Amino acid sequence: MRIAVLGTGEVGRALAGRCAEVGHDVVVGTRDPARTRDRDGYAGWLDAHDTIRLVANAEAGAHAELLVNATNGAGSLAASGDAGVADHPGLVVLDVANVLDFSGGGPYPAIGAATDHSLAERLQAAFPTARVVKGLNTMNCQVMADPARVPGEHVTFVAGDDEDAKAAVRALLAAFGWPAHRVLDLGGLSAARATEMYLPLWLSLFTAAGTADVNIALCR
Numbered sequence: 053m054r055i056a057v058l059g060t061g062e063v064g065r066a067l068a069g070r071c072a073e074v075g076h077d078v079v080v081g082t083r084d085p086a087r088t089r090d091r092d093g094y095a096g097w098l099d100a101h102d103t104i105r106l107v108a109n110a111e112a113g114a115h116a117e118l119l120v121n122a123t124n125g126a127g128s129l130a131a132s133g134d135a136g137v138a139d140h141p142g143l144v145v146l147d148v149a150n151v152l153d154f155s156g157g158g159p160y161p162a163i164g165a166a167t168d169h170s171l172a173e174r175l176q177a178a179f180p181t182a183r184v185v186k187g188l189n190t191m192n193c194q195v196m197a198d199p200a201r202v203p204g205e206h207v208t209f210v211a212g213d214d215e216d217a218k219a220a221v222r223a224l225l226a227a228f229g230w231p232a233h234r235v236l237d238l239g240g241l242s243a244a245r246a247t248e249m250y251l252p253l254w255l256s257l258f259t260a261a262g263t264a265d266v267n268i269a270l271c272r
């Protein structure tokens with residue numbers, strides 16, 4: 053499948069690398085490819101992932117059968133707009149982003165989601181012909197891409213209003229190593245409100261466990 057990953061941070065790198073590793077045709081979108089190549093060791097990362105191309109967001113959107121939003125939550129609408137998500141009706145958008153503001157200090161960031169709104173729903177409203185699926189945003193990016201880093205029957209979630217889009221995401225997650233019974237379907241996209249509000253608990257679990265290789269299981 054042709055996959056575009058928007059996001060050149062650690063999440064974009066982890067997911068783009070894994071998508072390529074499991075056999076997909078991957079590009080990474082950024083606002084300024086030349087500038088990105090020159091920062092944070094990105095050129096070296098690209099050298100180590102030589103099937104992946106770094107392109108401008110617009111070119112990434114044109115490439116995509118499935119688009120992964122791994123941008124900073126505050127920039128996700130702009131990045132998706134630059135990627136031309138509106139111009140590709142039916143595009144599956146796997147949104148792994150959280151809207152977090154660490155500027156206030158303290159143990160927890162301010163969160164840009166609440167019981168009546170989420171980033172995923174804002175993306176869906178801004179790009180109504182896209183099919184947005186929220187997923188993977190409740191864990192560290194290394195665990196997203198390689199769930200075997202954490203032992204046990206831990207889970208991830210999907211939420212979205214289009215069943216076929218969720219199926220496409222589930223297939224990608226299966227290739228990452230997420231068996232079907234550990235991908236819990238929370239229903240419609242409004243459930244993204246809950247998963248986007250999860251981060252304070254994740255931070256506490258991270259602190260308590262002393263490792264980012266941590267996740268939760270659902271015991272019935």
Ligand SMILES: NC(=O)c1ccc[n+]([C@@H]2O[C@H](COP(=O)([O-])OP(=O)(O)OC[C@H]3O[C@@H](n4cnc5c(N)ncnc54)[C@H](OP(=O)(O)O)[C@@H]3O)[C@@H](O)[C@H]2O)c1
Pocket residue numbers: 058059060061062063064081082083084088122123124125126127128130131148149150151152188189190191192193194
């Ligand atoms: N770190 C984790 O393990 C983890 C876990 C769960 C969820 N998340 C979420 O995953 C997302 C990515 O996290 P990250 O730490 O890899 O990277 P990040 O620093 O949060 O975001 C980096 C990316 O955001 C883009 N970006 C920033 N501001 C933008 C703007 N105004 N307009 C357009 N694009 C903008 C950058 O684009 P350019 O390439 O153009 O500079 C870059 O690609 C975040 O939403 C984060 O909350 C992270």
